[in-house]
Amino acid sequence: MDLGIKGKIALITGSDSGIGKATAKQLLSEGAVVILTDKQEDQLKKVAEELKHLGTVYAYPADITEVDSIKALHDYTKETVGEIDILVQNAGTSGVQGMFHEIDDAGWVETIEVDLLGPVRVTREFLPDLRNGGWGRIVYLASENAVQPYKDELPYDSAKAGVLSFAKGLSRSYAKEGLLVNVVSPAFIETPMTDEMMEKRSEKMGVSFDEAVETFLDEERPHLELKRRGKAEEVAAVISFLCSDRASFVNGSNYRVDAGSVATIN
Template identity: 65%
Template sequence: MDLGIATRTALITGADSGIGWETARLLLEEGATVVISDQDQDALDKAAKKLDAPSGKLFAFAADITSVDALAQLHEQVQEAVGDIDILVQSAGITGAQGLFHEITDEGWTKTIEIDLIGPVRLVRQFLPSLRKGGWGRLVFLASEDAVQPYDDELPYCAAKAGILALAKGLSRSYASEGLLVNAVSPAFIHTPMTDAMMRKRADELGTTPAKAIESFLEEERPYMELGRRGEPEEVATVIAFLCSDRASFVNGSNYRVDAGSVATI
């Protein structure tokens, strides 16, 4: 399917692996010019090499989305390399502080929300003028099933992702008349470095293998994931790519769940 974005320019954060990387791959396949960003330049350079894009179609700039100064520098680098962007995909984030509510400190709450909610706010603030310029724009946030189905052992993450949904909906009302469409995608238990780390930790705690940890996690913690497996990053990236496209010209303020049925409500 032609997504109609061959002349568009995208910035994707959290793109050195996982969902962000797969989104970059799909947008490049559609002919878009893509800038990938994450915190570590070496990891980004390796990610860019694996993407193997044509000359002049892919750029990689490291930045910490929680830092106003770093984001200003990223904006300057993007402007110099490709000019204004048309598409912004905010995929950067962490699992953050885990444990029951009474076990999590102020520091745990603050760090998680700083990265998973305030970081995206600062990122959008920095690039919003570019997205509003051309009369056509797409902004996609990575939220989570946790935003609408919170789990008691990762409440800071759940609260931050609920904030992302509210942010996306609010922005969708503010700028749609200018051609900027804003949506969110909410995955559940995707095969990424973040869930790999979660499963290694679970395996250590249970004294078992990562494979058995995944199996028990699905059975005990995610019983509504009817496919009985982790999702793959490409399965989420496909939905993101659609929302970045001309094909999604009447989609605004929506939250697309890519969760194998994990969220129990309709």
């Protein structure tokens, strides 16, 4: 399917691995120009080198919790390729975990700084680009946790719920200018973040990594009917559609890529 984005300029945060990297691959294959950004410069350059055979790709390190860093990224982007047409805000963290009474203010602030204020800061900086051309797309990555909170991940749950509300409000602000805003909410995808979660679970329980995944699915995600972790490419496919001309009547929506993990229809 031709997504109609050949020549469009896409910025993908958190793109040195996982869902961000998979999305970069798919957008490049559709002819988009892609700017990768993440905190680790060496890994970012490695990924850019790996993907360059697919199309035009650039890489520039940035930290979405720092305004000056985001501005420097914007300056680089404008000088190198021009104004962006597509923003995929994927960068995030699992944040502090534990029962509510175990988490102090610092844990809450750290998680919200990345998972809620990060998207706000990146959007604020790049919004003029996205409003300028009469055609734009923003896709935020939230999570199943945004609508189905888990008791030991309340800071992350709350931040991702904030992303849903932020995106919905933003979608009503600029649609008439051609800027469409949507959200993708994955559940338990094969990424470095869930790898780390399962490694900790494996060590804590004294079981293998695969057993940690299996017991997590049985005990913590009983409604994830496919009984496996999702693949980054499966999430990227939905993100790529929402970045495209094919999604020209989709705005303010939350697409769950969760194999049924969220138990309700809403």
